[in-house]
Amino acid sequence: MSAELKRRKAVQEDAVAQYERMIEIREFEEQINGLFAAGSIRGTTHLCLGQEALAVGLASVLRPTDIVSATYRGHGIALALGLSPEAVLGEIMGKTIGCCGGVGGSMHLSNMELGLLPTSAIIGGGMPVAAGAALSFQVRKTDDVAVAVFGDGATNIGAFHETLNLAAIWNLPVIFICDNNVYGEYSRINLTTPLEDLHMRADSYKMPHFSLDGMDIGAVQKGVTEAVNRARSGGGPTLIEAKTYRFAGHSRADQALYRPEGELEKWQKRDPIKVTEESLVASGALNADKIAKIKSDMKTTIEKVVATCQASPEPSLASMFQNIFTPAKVGR
Amino acid sequence: MGTTTPMRFRQAIVSALADEMRADSTVMLFGEDVAEAEGPFKTSEGLLTEFGPLRIRDTPISEMGFTGAAVGAAIMGMKPVVEIMFMEFLGVALDQLVTEAAKMRYLSNGKLSVPMVVRASVGSGLGFGCQHSQTLENWVAATPGLKVVCPSDAQAAYSLMRASIQDPDPVMILEPRILYAERGDVDTSLVLPIGKARVLRKGSDITVVALGQMVNVSRSAIEKSGLDVELIDLATVVPWDRETVLTSVKKTGRLVVVEEAPKSGGWGSEIVAAATSELFSQLKGAPFRITTPDVPVPYSGVLEARFVPTADDVARQLTESLKSGTTPKSWWELEGLK
Ligand SMILES: Cc1ncc(C[n+]2csc(CCOP(=O)(O)OP(=O)(O)O)c2C)c(N)n1
């Protein structure tokens, strides 16, 4: 079994491992700002701070043979599904160790062994693709499922509506997960959308739908399991709205000064890391000492990852010419 | 003569929008985060404050919807300007521009006019990766009924914006994103008509035609080469200025087009084809193009810097072509890559 599949297996089996993965994502994202300042990362990047429970909860329920399409805000989902921190950070730094050899960048992470399609930087871009993956499962009669993860803002693009309708009439084994982190770029969702509960949109497609607390990994697991079971057993698609909050700005340049006062602080009280800690302490799986150790070990681990990625070579000129086509063939 | 003011490229866009809005109450602007946030690239700074929320509007992430709304508003006599944050996002709205807006005059037997402007930021160099870095002139350039312009400095950004808003037909403005922060002098009374190329440097050895961020690259290449090159900023891709370009090529006998677009299907092919077929007997050498390779824009900084024509490489090709009389090889052919 590959190291990355092992990382996936870990979060599928063990609640403490799930917590550790959430800490890994938190620590990873917090390193990014410093690396930008140091000039080790260029372009832009979109952090998922505050949205760790959704990423890890989802990864813990899915099989590696299930397919996930996600977005440019994808570091957390990639790590949760099992990509190594080196594969993710290396890609963000444009190094050969990255999952795309450094030609893709922060917005384009993938690993098909773990079921992660290349994340799309076009709003709605991954949604019909996930439906297509689900179509292949339906035709081949496997019980795998496809998942499309997208933001609240994406529910206003044509691809969202076209894909939901298609998935509904074809009864596809696909789960639509709207990560409602309250903002699309610099606009609060209420300024662009006349609806607070975005999952209600599934009503027009006669598709089952519900919202869940995206800050609580237990709630994520319960909701996603329900939808996945329905899809695996031929019951068709579901739209899930995970209520989360984007702790950081939209992208690197954004300080999020448009937020109403106190909103961030209110959500931080329900920080998914804190929520998970509380439940694991209550169940006796963790205590304060263990938590402190997990956090300090993770800091060391991620620092090593940074060093490894910094030492990784720049891609060769030849790599920009690779993977555009494969030699054409005629016939089967 | 108006007053000449130093400003950044993005400020020239703001100024042109504001001046047009002051002069014409039917001009309006909409797009994602253009109002409250004053534009993802700060190309609408102060506009909401001055013109108010009726004319300056934020939109949902619905490019097809709001581009199409511009078509309808324009038909009814408004002059909407639509901002598409990155050119690639036009992909989800292309129908409304290429197949609806560009066909209205034709399909109404000349009764309808669609005086709308679609602005989109384009180009590579900032590490945004292959879905946010293309120039994509060729998505729109083969559409009769649609004009396409591309400013290369603050003056052109200002003057072409005003000309585009005033134009009675749909105009697409490709704004090289890497230039937004560049400074330049802007004479607000200077008119640059759509369809008119700008001769930025007179010369007799070679005619170089460039567009967008390749204009600056070509200018420094010419300095490095020490050659007497005539530099033309094409400025309008459709309808391109045949007269200015062909008159120059007639004079120099040599044509090089510098493009930030993949080798296959670039706008420069059209220029080279026209010069070759119309001026064949007057040419001193084969016209050729300096382009990017036929690859997606790579993310890595090292690769992206090589991907786009550099001043050094353009200088090398100009010098070589003049010396040997043959068409120089591209950097990737020299590296044995394809
Ligand atoms: C078609 C398209 N339009 C616009 C954009 C620019 N854009 C990138 S992220 C973003 C906001 C998306 O908000 P949301 O769907 O809520 O996702 P979040 O960023 O909050 O995760 C926008 C408008 C894009 N990438 N693609």
Ligand SMILES: [Mg+2]
């Ligand atoms: Mg959002």
